[in-house]
Amino acid sequence: MTEALIFELSAPGRKGVSLPEADLPTPMKDPSSFLSANFLRKDAPELPEVSEIDAIRHFTRLSRMNHGVDVGFYPLGSCTMKYNPKVNEEVAVMPGFSAVHPYEPAKLTQGALELMYRLEKSLCEITGMSRFTLQPAAGAHGEYTGLLIIKAYHANRNEAATRRKIVVPDSAHGTNPASAAVCGFDIVKVESNERGGVDVEALRKLMGPDIAGLMLTNPNTLGLFDENIAEIADIIHQAGGLLYYDGANTNAIMGISRPGDMGFDVVHLNLHKTFATPHGGGGPGAGPVGVKEHLVPFLPYPLVGKDAQDNYCFEEPNPLSIGKVKAFYGNFGVLVKAFAYILTQGHELKEVSELAVLNANYVLARLKPYFDLPYDRICMHEFVLSGKRQKKNYGVSTLDMAKRLLDFGYHAPTVYFPLIVDEAMMIEPTETESIETLDEFSEALIRIAKEAETNPEGLHAAPTTTPVSRLDEVGAARNPVLKWTAAK
């Protein structure tokens, strides 16, 4: 199956629309009559000229070549690619939500404001924080926002110049050190211990008057809950630092444990992961940031509150606020979907996490005999295997095995992350999969482990049944061709 570029499907003069003749006054039809020559285009842009059916078929064919959670299992670790109930989409496109304008006065938008108000309350309840801003557009943007809040807190105590260091574990997601660097902090790495948690003694040695805070994901990117979290929180707080919680893995703990109770001061959630917005295509997302009481004054504005008449309104900005991090109120459609999701789950939100953890442990138990397992513990909602054995004995890499999974109709797991595991393969089944799917997937991966022994060459060549076979990934990264130019 091959698909031409839409430019290659183009034929001069072919059109997908027919519009009536413009009814503008005659001079307006000729731009040269009112625009100076340097604003006039010499050549028309080279846009594809196709009929409506050409366009529809082209994009529908492309969409069918792609993998999505509505097509098959998507165990991409750290991303929580759960099934996203369609009712959320229906609610988000209701005109009262989708056609509301951000400049409409509060008295005409009470419903939208109530939704934000109640969503904030729900997120506070789920995480144990005092208040949330809904503005950030993604997890990484939430990290940026949270770190600016930490910086503003230290600045308000006249300690910004000394407190320059953010501690980040070696298992962290790459966005953590990147966000800290963007906010002007120095990054200090702390090693993991043999159980996959933070090495507490190593952490203690890093403490000093220059510590601004620690960023931690818990459960972490190994899918392991850090058993020493209370001690870690004490160490950071005693040094005068703050704790930042990367909440990308909240799918494991809803209704069971709360970052606020673990001692975290700042939290971000990835609504597009845990709270069900499709995100395989890269957005839009939402990364609300929650804080404890002592950091509320620093939150971005506006926050939604209630006035003296009990109407929803935007609160006055606090003079200590870090300002806005996004225009208006965030990606409102994603907020609507998250609220719809939380309401449909209700008190069963806890069951979401219980099933996510159960499913991950089930798949782990099935696969454990066939792969190396660097941290052999009960996992949370995901786990990390290593393909070291296959690499060493048969020269088959984790990339080969991940590619081979595509031949069985599955999306590959996350590979080569976290960085502290050799030949890492990070699997997150999520709660929405049935035991049949989990069994079929496990059997496919077990078969691949056996193929590594009997047919390594076959694995190097995989995938062979997909629309596009093995790509030159280095070439694609080093020499990307992003612009189409007509062959002359």
Ligand SMILES: *Cc1c(COP(=O)(O)O)cnc(C)c1O
């Ligand atoms: C996904 C993820 C992030 C970044 O979130 P985005 O919404 O993709 O910006 C940060 N940390 C962890 C652990 C993640 O899984």
